[in-house]
Amino acid sequence: MKKILLILLIFNFQFGFSQNEKLFDRLxxxxxxxxxxxxxxxxxxxxxxxxxxxxxxxxxxxxxxxxxxxxxxxxxxxxxxxxxxxxxxxxxxxxxxxxxxxxxxxxxxxxxxxxxxxxxxxxxxxxxxxxxxxxxxxxxxxxxxFSSLKTNEVNFAGRKIELGGNCNWMNINNIQCPYNGQINWSVHKTKESADLSIQNQLKATKTKNGGKVESEEEVEIIFEGVPTTAKKVYYDFTGVTSLLVSMSGGKNLTIYYVSEKIRDNYVSCVLSFWNNDNIGSSGLTPLLEEVMAIKDN
CATH class of the missing domain: 3.30.70 (Alpha-Beta Plaits)
Known part of the structure; x- marks a missing residue:
């Protein structure tokens, strides 16, 4: 009986440790x-x-x-x-x-x-x-x-991205580079969780920021090397008075919402830039180019 109890204790400890280890990979x-x-x-x-x-x-x-x-x-x-x-x-x-x-x-x-x-x-x-x-x-x-407050190097869903320290943390897993775009992301255990996160963020953006949705479409992209589909939403903030608009100086905001399996986990990600940002020939800003590409380009 004692041997059985000991085996069960060892098993439970190892199982719990394994579960936590996977959680820590996403945290x-x-x-x-x-x-x-x-x-x-x-x-x-x-x-x-x-x-x-x-x-x-x-x-x-x-x-x-x-x-x-x-x-x-x-x-x-x-x-x-x-x-x-x-x-x-x-x-x-x-x-x-x-x-x-x-x-x-x-x-x-x-x-x-x-x-x-x-x-x-x-x-x-x-x-x-x-x-x-x-x-x-x-x-x-x-x-x-734990990540550093400094933004020289950012851990993006398990991959180190060199940003040179010219960007700012807006929140945890939310980085903004002046005139080069903004991304926020989360690492999930399941695809369902990642999809739900994207759906809720899309609803929240439409609710909170006061902009008018001019267009909404599905586009083919490469996200962290993986071909996938993103929802591209184009917002018009003309005439809107808000801190978000005044800080950016822009009038139009393009946002990509994507959920995909990356490096053995599922990632939800929202990528955005203003019309007055540094938009390259790819149709994206430098920060967004670090993690995605539009498939047609």
């Missing part, structure tokens, strides 16, 4: 002044530790800092192996899309308050949240999952 993180930004499977989330004891007084301060209202329902996730309070907020957008924001206020091993935020479209995932919180609080996320 990317950046530490920015104590707040760590993460992305995996199309989910953005953050972690931060406040160096205050986990008690009612300090929790109230943390709630105010993170704009948690007294009227917001604070639940306890009893399946999480750390004492915690959880707040879920939902905002209905257009196009049958809603944004879901989940905050955890967790008592870590040092009796400090660790705060986690998870952002989704339409549906949250408590099992995923528990897994990531426990991995992070147990210091089990490998260092090789």
């Amino acid at each position: 990317n993180a950046i530490n920015n002044s104590g707040t760590i930004f993460y992305n995996v499977d199309g989910i953005d989330f953050t972690s931060q530790t406040i160096f205050s004891d986990f008690n009612d007084k300090n929790l109230k301060k943390a709630y105010r800092k993170y704009k948690i209202k007294k009227t917001d329902i604070k639940e306890t996730d009893k399946e999480l192996n750390f004492e915690n309070y959880k707040v879920v907020k939902r905002e209905q957008l257009d196009n049958n899309l809603s944004s879901v924001s989940v905050n955890y206020f967790v008592k870590n091993k040092d009796n400090r308050i660790s705060i986690f935020w998870f952002g989704y479209y339409n549906k949250s995932n408590s099992e995923f949240e528990r897994k990531m919180i426990e991995l992070i609080l147990n210091n089990e996320v490998p260092k090789n999952c």
Whole structure:
């Protein structure tokens, strides 16, 4: 009986390690002044530790800092192996899309308050949240999952791209190079997850930015060496007053939405440029040319 139990324990440990190892292959993180930004499977989330004891007084301060209202329902996730309070907020957008924001206020091993935020479209995932919180609080996320704040070299879905440091992180897995385009991406376990991420991002863009869709078509491209199909959307922002438009100085935005299997994982990617960017003979800007080509060119 003891031998059987030992074998089962070894098997479970190896299986769990293998599962986490595959997860870590898809996970990317950046530490920015104590707040760590993460992305995996199309989910953005953050972690931060406040160096205050986990008690009612300090929790109230943390709630105010993170704009948690007294009227917001604070639940306890009893399946999480750390004492915690959880707040879920939902905002209905257009196009049958809603944004879901989940905050955890967790008592870590040092009796400090660790705060986690998870952002989704339409549906949250408590099992995923528990897994990531426990991995992070147990210091089990490998260092090789972390990218530098500097943009000399960027890890794009498992491949290093040299950018020379002239670009900016707009968010985790979201890089913008002035007048050379912008790309954001996520690495997924399944094609269904990657496809859904692209669909939601397309809906969100149509909802949030106020531009008018002038055209929408399927085009043949080469993405990271793989022939595939992308959705090309052309937006007109003429007459629109917004921070997005004023920062770019452009009037029209071209966006490619693509989901494809790359290097044993599935990648969702949104690639865009303005009409006043540096558009080459390929029909693309230099940043986009790093990862894609239009098949006809």
